[in-house]
Amino acid sequence: MxxxxxxxxxxxxxxxxxxxxxxxxxxxxxxxxxxxxxxTVWGGFSTRWYGALLQNQPLMDAAWVTVRIAFVSAALATVLGTLAAVALTRYGRFRGRTLFTGLVYAPMVMPEVITGLALLLLFVAIGLDRGFWTIMLAHTTFTLCFVAVIVQSRLVAFDRSLEEAAQDLGATPLRAFFTVTLPLIAPAVVAGFLLAFTLSLDDLVIASFTSGPGATTLPMRIYSQVRLGVTPEINAASTILIGLVTLALLTAALVTKRRAAR
Amino acid sequence: MPPRPSRLFARLVPAVPFLWLVAFFLVPFLIVLKISLSDPASAQPPYRPVLDWAGGWEGLSAFIAGLDLESFVTLSGDPLYLDALLSSLRIALVGTGLLLAVGYPLAYAMARAPARWRSVLVGLVILPFWTSFLIRIYAWIGILRPDGFLDAALIGLGIISRPLQLLNTETAVLIGLVYAYLPFMVLPLYASLERQDPTLVEAALDLGSTPRRAFWTVTVPLSLPGVVAGSLLCFIPMVGEFVVPDLLGGSETLMIGRTLWSEFFSNRDWPLASAVAIVLLVVLVVPIVIYREAEARRLEAGR
Incomplete structure (x- = not known):
């Protein structure tokens, strides 16, 4: 338009x-x-809630657990999601494709309470101890779909003859993927990783279902405090999170802009 | 289609994510179905398995004989669950309508903005989506609560004289839903509005149509794929939403996602929680299939 x-x-x-x-x-x-x-009443400028935040050991512990889970699950989801995107765009019609696309799209709209309950029942059924690793597996599963969709939209948009040319010139499909395709879709892969990371960082419902006594994530901690009412400390924690996300996105935007300019 | 490479790598590309999703998404749903058919028990885990795989055929026939669908009977017997389901559907439907009313003008204005602004505007819509859902809903508690920012602002402007008491009402839930899901509505709408050929509207105007008529007979019908995608992308998860009704809705707002949560965490009735999940899934399966089809078609069209 x-x-x-x-x-x-x-x-x-x-x-x-x-x-x-x-x-x-x-x-x-x-x-x-x-x-x-x-x-709701302004009492003057102060950073004391940020100081109080640093003293709040349970909150800091939860933040550390959350960041580790987000990092591991986002890395795994990026690999799996990229593979799924390649399968959806480069493999034509293979057996089970309809089921496969359904499995990629459904977790994105599925209410989180259902996904959380289903994953928990799976972990109980196979006797896996709930904690860090179960939250990590759960987060990988629902975030990989977002990665797949982002990478897929990039893959359908770019010229496929480049890959074919590389293969015609004797590159193996594996080599053509790593030297031609991957550099071209890199911005989408990075965006997918960042999205998976923030989705994992942010998730309350699925983490609540799949965590055990040992692992409490930051959203779970914030949720239990928020239920008791608004506190300035949570405002400070929220501000730090908003600041971190804004910083990460600005960096990503600048990096892609510089790349495009080159 | 280039020659299909038959190497191991090429086979692993679809197999690995496929098997992952089968193991961690499809199989769990079968387990939910199985548990929804078992009887609750005060044990750890709190249900009595009715289906004994080790028993072979005898186990299976014992399972079928003992199948009393207790959880589903409880569900249909207690009007609370039906009310929760119906009120979830109603709230999600009203929320989707409100999202269209708020999101369409915004997406339209973005698509009509000067080209060099558009990517910035899209970035501004996406940014809140990247910041914590929980925090964004939490922000509204301070705004909507009695003597919160909204009351203070409206009383200060002389628009109202008494606090509105919005927190813990259905209105608060709707405000929270519209706020949280707005990016999901605006982005598909924007994508379909931005792609439209402006000469079509110009042609309608040249042929004597009023701008209003051109909007309703040309712009809106052409943006329908975006309307469908955005509406489903919001409606489906909103039906099962937990965080918004829990934090903004108070005890009176009945929503099925919350019912499932409390059956699971407070009452520890896993079979009943599973039965609620199955019912919710059955209700949502049709919109989910339509959504998947619509998305697949949109991607094909983008090629």
């Missing part, structure tokens, strides 16, 4: 839409620097 016609209606839609999306988070960030314990 050709653009350039910014009517009043469109400007208002954009302004209202983005205000709706960003105001709640902005309020959260501002009030994390509030000196008062009363969360």
């Amino acid at each position: 050709r653009g350039g016609r910014l009517t009043w209606f469109n400007v208002t839609s954009l302004a209202l839409g983005f205000a709706f999306l960003y105001l709640p988070m902005l309020i959260l960030v501002i009030f994390s620097f509030n000196d008062s314990r009363l969360v």
